[in-house]
Amino acid sequence: MRRRATRQSVNPNLVDPIMPSVEEFAEEHTNAERIQFVALGTLAGALTIGACKLWFFPWLSAFSASAPCRSVFGFSGATVLAHGLFIGMPLFAALLVIVTVGLRGLRIVREGRVPTSGEKVFRRTRIQRGAKAKVIGYAHVFAATPMLALSIWGTYQAENFARLPDRRSSACAAALSVTNDAASVR
16 A cells, blocks of 8 residues: 655655746746836936036045045045955945945845845746745845955954155145144134
8 A cells, every 4th residue: 555645754855845846936026116216216316417527526635635635534545445445345236236246145045045035036037936036135145254254354454554755845834834734823
């Protein structure tokens, strides 16, 4: 007498232990959702680029040109610029990757499938389960590691930069003396 497999006696991680394996595909975005996604992404990108070109890059250019002459919270402007470049930018990029990709990776590891349940895709995508999905999830979780390593490396570079002798130009010294004289007149 042949015993029929029941759901309790078979691995619960299988999709359907009694029926043969059927390929599963993730739900796709509708055309309207795709257009909305592209439109919002284009708008956000254009606004970001516009704000950077209008305000951030001119400010950064002016700040970097006069960084040795400035003091920010008691630190040399050049030191602040070096720390922002070597430490701040990689940390900010790592934070963005952790918030976007890393959190998705945690969901993938928790659910053991990719794409996760309820996640829509842009093209027909087969659902991956098991060890392959866990590897994909851990790759997402650790995606920020290179940027964090770059930030750690940048810490030493910024410290070396801060130890360089102060190279204020004569124009900077003259500008500072004019500023100090104007402040003492008040």
